[in-house]
Amino acid sequence: MVFSLLWSLYFKEDPLPLLDAMLFSIALGSVLVLFGEKGVEFTPKEGFGIVAFGWLGAAALGGLPYYFGGVFPRYVDCFFEAMSGFTTTGASVLTDIEVVPKGLLFWRDFTHWLGGMGIIVLSLAILPALGVGGMQLFKAEVPGPIPEKLKPRMRETAKLLWGVYFLVSALETLLLYLGGMSFYESLCHTFGTVATGGFSPLNKSIGQYHNLYFEVVIMVFMFIAGANFSLHYRALKGDWKCFFRDEEFKFYTGFVLVGIFLVTLCLYLSGNYKTISSSLRYASFQVISILTTTGYVTADYFWWHPFAKYFLLVLMFIGGCAGSTGGAIKHVRIIVLFKVFKRELYRLIHPEAVISIKLNGKSLSQNVVSSVVNFFMIYMIIFVIASLIIAALGEDIITSIASVAATLGNIGPGLGKVGPAENYAFHTPLAKWVLSFCMAAGRLELYAILLIFLPETYRR
């Protein structure tokens, strides 16, 4: 919160909300440091605990500046906004963003950036080691020395990847600043982009600028942030061709291009925009923004043809690449799902054939393949149950579906009452807790958060 405090002082705003939150956090942290066990090797179970309670704790404390600053009257809103930040979702319960002090808005975007840092390390170092939902795939892909123990490897990997993350962030800030955006807004939008978050200090998000240069820069960096950061690391080390060898990256790029093509075609043919160029401009930004789970908007797609809207809704389930800051199911899993689909058909004709599923030329173990399909299934079960709860609280079907799809997938804006020009403020407190749970579950690849609810977890 120190950096936010500095902005607060720079803009001559009341520094107390941030100071109070800092003191409270330091106090709580001191208690944990004093009374917690030290130097213990942790088991997978405790690994999940650290991940889940770490994120929940960050959101609980991260909401304090809003609470002390009187941004929201109820704590659940503060918690929601902070959870949305740290999970890089970008779903907001703020109805008027620009009246909030700039120091607090900086904190809001900074939570994205911190969350993004956490996610990269989580998905490339911690979860592969814990064996979650097929993430074992990335065990050998992580840069850094081959480890003997879990902790030293994580530390090494984290440092390298954070270096890349920092570099990408610095580059985007520079490009936005050179294009004429203020340094403050450049920083805020960079945080929202590279973390695929989507918070903006402006009421109308990126659309407020009506500036093609900003849109292109942000599109490029959303695309980068939606790709695997270990590829960026390798590229920076000189291996530029690694992108062309990586099956997930190729699929991701192809998906983006096909998606832009289809939506542009739909917007132009249905007359949503009069020219192909403006169809392309708005289609490409929205497709990249939703697919990478960023959630910045330049167009109110509420008015678009139903195919374009429904297509965006489907994108919310697909998300970014593994090892990116993007959320949802992720491309690598979608690839495996389609390969399983193909294999199932082939098997019916050739029941005796043994066909292994390959990724980047390597055969995947049956264990990993099952993990991926099971992950998809569990994702869908959580989606259905959570959206039924939202509907039970009185929301229409589209709003219920979109609210859950957009929080579970860490996108932010959805459809219906949570559309691009709307926000999550109208939801009941219970709905906000459920959606906060979805954000955390989706962000942490489901399992860490689900284990919290399992009595088995707390047995010695």
Place this chain on the structure above:
Amino acid sequence: MVFSLLWSLYFKEDPLPLLDAMLFSIALGSVLVLFGEKGVEFTPKEGFGIVAFGWLGAAALGGLPYYFGGVFPRYVDCFFEAMSGFTTTGASVLTDIEVVPKGLLFWRDFTHWLGGMGIIVLSLAILPALGVGGMQLFKAEVPGPIPEKLKPRMRETAKLLWGVYFLVSALETLLLYLGGMSFYESLCHTFGTVATGGFSPLNKSIGQYHNLYFEVVIMVFMFIAGANFSLHYRALKGDWKCFFRDEEFKFYTGFVLVGIFLVTLCLYLSGNYKTISSSLRYASFQVISILTTTGYVTADYFWWHPFAKYFLLVLMFIGGCAGSTGGAIKHVRIIVLFKVFKRELYRLIHPEAVISIKLNGKSLSQNVVSSVVNFFMIYMIIFVIASLIIAALGEDIITSIASVAATLGNIGPGLGKVGPAENYAFHTPLAKWVLSFCMAAGRLELYAILLIFLPETYRR
């Protein structure tokens, strides 16, 4: 078509449409008999071919009476209506049912009954042998002698199950007739019930009677039709307790009860109905009708609270039991999915534990478990792609989702523009072909229809 012709003569209607369709079918059949190969043992691939082309052919010929009778000007509508009949879906493109000659309406309901006969045998004898989507589960469950070869076993099984099907149908017809329904309508509604079809010769379906007795009889028989017919067979042989031993039946019963409870509560609390008794009456009929994939309606649930509507939409994906005439994913697979969910969580805490998934006390092979999860995944992929196509043709998201959910799951009525008081007539011809494909794919457990599109299938 002979029986329909008799009704046609009884009601003194023009018999030519049915006669022409009969002659055309006989002519085509003769060609196939004369030029087809005889006495060849078939491979799994050919088994799928027989199933897929058998159903498509039945729909193609079954649509002829409507075409010759001038019920629809376009053949695609005739094909859609016949496919909807044979797949026991009940989705209709008829805008005014009661103006159609009664002989043709009898044919319309009779296609349900014939389709239901086909489905029971398909799901309990053919598909388990071909190893589709976990249906191997039912290999040993089928009554009849343990077979040496595929064909004799199928024949034996078919006869036994058809006996049960006939008995159940006779009983329902009798009960409806005794309650005061005409013999003609009793037969038609029995066909629609025991096949979990949903066609009715009345414009307002079962709701037109406003008769609690009919509603209760039909509810009971929808419930029976949604359960595994091999259980009914065993019960008729004296083993009444088999229901209480069968995990799927218990889950199915529990699901129905919980569903009725939740929807009744929702309808009452939200004020959709003023009394608990009428909430219960309409909730229970609609829940059983949609869950068993029948699609008869007694209430226009368009006006219901969003939770109730969304809940019905979710039920469309679940469907009946395996070995019933019900469609969609089926309860046995849902049970396996939840057990896999539980095992995945447990595995994360105990990575070394080997936990087998059990059904009715027996461990399932990893192969069967994977088949089930993969089936779910493929079902969802087809659902998403088909509903994107419907949206691309200009329908709103709810209508697109519901049209595909209700045809792929063989329900009939959906939500939005295909709601309970509506029909499928407004869809474009292309949408009707796509939805016909969904009906066939859903009915034949996906694979048989998908294999038609695979070039691999046609290689020697």
